[in-house]
Structures are given as C-alpha cells and as structure tokens.
Amino acid sequence: MEYVNLGRSxxxxxxxxxxxMNFGPQTSEEDSFAIMDRAHELGINFFDSADVYGWKLGEGVTEQIVGRWFAQGGGRREKTVLATKFHGKMGEWPNENLQSALHIRRACDDSLRRLQTDYIDVYQAHHIDRSTPFEEFWEAMEILRQQGKILYVGTSNYAGWHLVKSQNVAEKRGMFGIVSEQSHYNLLTRTVELEVLPACEDLGIGVIPWSPLGGGLLGGVLRKIDKGRSATDHMVKQLEKHRDKIEQYEKLCDELGEEPANVALAWLLRQRAVVSPIIGPRTLEQLDGTMRALKVELDERALARLDEIFPGHRTAPEDYAW
Structure with missing residues (x-):
C-alpha cells in the first residue's frame, strides 16, 4: 500500500x-467487524462515517458499530485515520442539526461517545449550512481542536466558492483550515471539475470522491443483470437514462480485461486533487475485489476513450467562455 498525504497536510x-454507510442497514455488525479487520489487513487505514448513518433518528447506528469494533482493542483505533461527519438531523428539537456552535459541540461529543474514542482525526461538515456564518463555524472548530477532540477539519458537498470563503475565514483566524472535501464525483457526474477541483488543487485540499461507482451504474450493472441479478426501480430508471454510455463503458472494460468498478476507481485516482475515493463494500469479497483498482493502469488511449463516453468539464470559465 502506498499512502498519500491528505491534501497539504x-x-x-x-x-x-x-x-x-452500509454498516447496520445492509451489513450486519459481525460482517462489518470482519470488513474493517480485513481493511486493516489490506493496508486501508482511512475510514469514513457520519452521525446520521444507520438512518435511525438520533441513534448514530453506524458510529456505534465502529465504536464497538474499536473497543475490541488490538490497535484498531490507533491504526485508523477516523473521519466522521455532522450536520444532519439528529433530533426533533431546534439546534439538533446544521452547524451552530451549539450543535457542533453536542454533535462532536455524541460522536466521540458512540465511536468510543477521545478524538476524531478528520471532523467533516456533511453539507454547507447557509444559515451559519463561517466565523461561527471556525470558532467552534478552533475550540474543539484546542480541547483535543478533533485534529483536522474537512467538508463535504461544498461549492468552489464555499471552499474559498471558508478557507479565507480560517486563515484570518490563524487556523490551518480545510484539509479535505468530499464531493460527488465519478465518470457519470463530473460537475466538480468546473470549479471545485481547481479550487481544491489551488488551496491544497484533498478530494475524497463519494459514490465513485455512480450508485452502481459503473460497477458492471449490465453484466450483473445478464446473470440474473435484480435491480431496484431507481437503478432501472438510471440505467435507461444512461444505457448507451454504460454499454460502451462495459465494452471498453472488456477490452481492457478489467472489472468496470475497478476501472472507475482507477480513473478517479488519476484526477487532479483526488486523494482517496470512498468505497462501500457490503461483503469481504467486494472489498478484496476493489483492491485491484490500485493496480489498474489506464493508458492515454483508454483515458481518451473514457472522456469520449463520459464527457467532462474544463476549468471554469473556459468551459463556457473563452
């Protein structure tokens, strides 16, 4: 495993x-433990979670599972770079969501309790909060860092200008600022190439793509259907929308002799500012299979063909001006 720096850190x-995210709703606690153990065996040290994962209001089901895994000892916590997120609704009362200083304080303490740890390596805002000024956000983060409860601050689903404005406020306070940004990024969804990726590259913010397989469309969906695997109604609708592209894509993957999921991940790892795409295996077999992505080599012809199938964006404003 060749490790990389998270942004400029x-x-x-x-x-x-x-x-x-699948731990609890789709993967049992026993299987989740096995997947996390196997991840360490494979050299994966970066884990991502969120207080809302588990989708039971206020319970933090997934964080609890990760916490019970840490509690087994054996260096599990020490070997893990732990990232989790806050922002989502955790109760019915005011101040139980978003990014007021009050909610940030409570959310962090609750996550620490569920995760059975005394610090979070990368504490991430799950979305932009348009109702809270960045000054309040960074004051809350500064206090948490001084208390030793968090080490780094990350964001998720920010626009390019959000990143710039937030970073500017952090720097005025003498803080390191944003170290990472989780963005929706894959071959099918490339909007972040306009301004988010250039902003991250310029500011030294590492990009962590979520949904790297486009909700499964880039994971060999046609092959799986041909083998009798069922698909959700949402998947069927999305497939019909993008069928021509997916057919071309899976044909290219056949020519390359690689699994579609691994080609999609390998492509992301070639993109500017990208550090570590998020994989969400539901089984050990899926996790083991994903490791092949680190060895897939895409030559210029393959990269050009992928751009033909899934056209991307040039840096703004060149994409829409001159």
Missing part, C-alpha cells in the same frame, strides 16, 4: 477510503 492515508 502531513497526514498519511490509504488511496482508498473505507466507507461505513
């Missing part, structure tokens, strides 16, 4: 990030 993370 000195923090070393694996080039694949283990997403835990």
């Amino acid at each position: 000195g923090l070393k993370v694996s080039p694949l990030c283990l997403g835990t």
